[in-house]
Amino acid sequence: MSSHHATTVAGHPGASTRSPTWSSLALKGILGIALFAIANLATYYTSGYYEREREYDEGVQDYFTRPHATALFAGDSHVAQLDNELLADDVYNVAFGGDSLREVYAKLRYLLWRGARIQTLYLTADAHMFGDGRMESSNRAFVDPYLLETLSSYGMQSGWPSTALGSVPLFNDDFVQYLKKRITMSLKGETPALVRGEEAVPWETLTDAEREAQAVSTGKMDHAGIGAHPEPFLWYERIAALAVAHHVHIVAVLYPAHPGYINSVPSGADARVAAELAALHITDVLDFRHAFSQPSYFSDPDHVSRKGAIALLELISTRTGHNILAATIVPDAARKTEMTRVE
């Protein structure tokens, strides 16, 4: 019953009869580490997860390709519709689909840490950013290096050693989750929608009733749990504090969506978000939720189309007096007639 660590046990064919030496152990250790490193490199350069991670990081690093950018858009996919190619040289958009306010904080912190001269932050104030769906982002591990590099006191839930370990691909829990999911799908004989080439039916071609139904359904899902968790509000407060510390002016933006989507926000949730903004002294609030009614301005219930994005940028320019639309983009002349309400 006693534990033992004999180095030789007779009876096994090919059994080693020699005790290891420190040098042979070191050699094996180096070999093992080398193999592990190769496996990590292979993972990093061949997996879809890290392909997305590189795309994500590029979206942040490219900020520095616009040396004059002083205004920054941040948020999730609603904001990411405003492509950087549509933006003026002094504006940059770091938004990425699926980002929560934690990711927004991490990116802003990183950019400021790297010396970005941001003066204005167009920060999403959409209600869904405070709901269940934004409690944990699928991009959470992508911003860990930013938090680690900037020695953030917030956001590294399991501490910095765990976060540092996660930067090794095969130790990254999110990558393992992705891997397990892919294995699961393979076992079930499924392929991701993108691989199958499936595309959603264009928003414009749907009937009003279909659009309404889809908007309400998406809205209910996105807006569940607003106010139930303190975390998103805490992150908003941290973003505001960071902005104040770096003399960055925050402009809160509420993005256009289908009325069915907007009306699915639970009662009191809007007031809760508005109270949060007021408490943080964020007085510049651009509410474009009902800005557009024409389906052509949307690609789905809650994302503007390219046409909608251009129109939205025009609206923001008008409201702020700061032209943020790229000089190469031709404004949509019909925009004004389609705008139903701009608050």
Place this chain on the structure above:
Amino acid sequence: MLFHTAIYAVFLPLILGLYWLLGLVRPPVTRVRAQNFLLLVASYFFYGWWDWRFVGLLVLSSAIDYGVGLALQNAVGERRRRSILALSIAANLGILGFFKYYNFFAASLIDAFATLGIHLHAATLRVILPVGLSFYTFQALTYTVGVYRRQLDAERDPIAFFAYVAFFPQLVAGPIERAPHMLPQFTHPRTLTPAAFASGLRQIAWGLFCKLVVADNCAVVVNSIFDKPEPIPGSAAALAAFFFAFQIYGDFSGYSHIALGSARLLGFELMQNFATPYFSQSIPEFWRRWHISLSTWFRDFVFIPLGGSRVGKWRYARNIIVTFTVSGLWHGANWTFVTWGFLNGLYYLPHIFFGRSKETPEAGFSLLRVPGIALRVAITFVLTVIAWIFFRAKTMHAAIAMLGEVFSPSIAVSPWPLLRQVGSIMPLLFASAAIAILLIMEFMHRDKGYALEVESRSTPARWLAYATVVAVIVCFRYTGSALDFIYFQF
């Protein structure tokens, strides 16, 4: 600090580096003292990672036993020695009793009076159980009892003694070491051979596999079923109990392997705590292979003092029942644990009244014996799984309800709809694959201290084993927030 977290991956190499750097100190006596001091500081830091307040309790417990040891050594007269020992037992069990059982007994008393129509309003205190209290209390008791029995001399070096009680690899969940085996390791120079170093790393890797892959994947399935508020079919209940058997085994044996591996890297040898228990052919054999350090502790300090087995069959049976029931109570202040212990005691009885007086292994291998062995292993496993239902259930009511479902016609109902509903189909497949790997590896190395003890295999076989274990840990480990080791609560 949990063994399977990144902070431990930083902590252990750091301590190892400093520890073996102090190994260069001359003369050896100074070296041992310096290393013990480092171990003591590291152990208190390790323990304080949970809650610094509990370090005080650990120091208090160590101080009491240190003083008792010296008093016992210097005491003249058996009566005086016995009194000092009684003081030590009372102090240790008093601390344990207060922190672990106060709420339980107070609540049970209130419930008992309530059934008589008397409603007591004695408020229970919100007493928090310090992590590992049961383990280090039992370990400390082996010291005072050992000194009392003159199995060892009282330790005069306080650093060595305090480091022995607080030794971080086995502080919070064992193995519960005996002082005569462990304490001398703190007073003699330690060495680290390349073979021991490699073995330590291998055992840690195996422990991580058991915890992160087997236990934590099983936990996803088990929790999704056990925590369901509405009634579940017997088939799902049986499935949950089956996976819990491997969850707790992977969890606790995984902890023990990491403890043994970590200690070996520091030049210490801890006792083996698990020896492929699910291959046992009888309940007595199971208890010789499961949580060995606790089973033998209860054997030495409860069962034998009660009279042991060298008495009439009825007294032997009583001793077994008492020992197992107390062991159940040790696990937790809940009737579910008491029942679990009692049930295991009951399982033992047929071997007392109808079993062979001495189990003699049959020599040689014969295919004809395989079905019989398989049947005995299966029966032992099923009995154990039934008992685990009590161990896992939150209340007696829940345990009985679950057991009722297992022995109802709903055992024939397909569990898949429920598993699909709770999203546990794929976790179940991952957990099953992990269990299969565990059992294959354990069967192949059932005569070894741990299943990855493969150094006697050929080089390709060794590397294949290492690569498989590492790959499985990397690809199939549980990736939610770190789950505590189950035995930390005890």
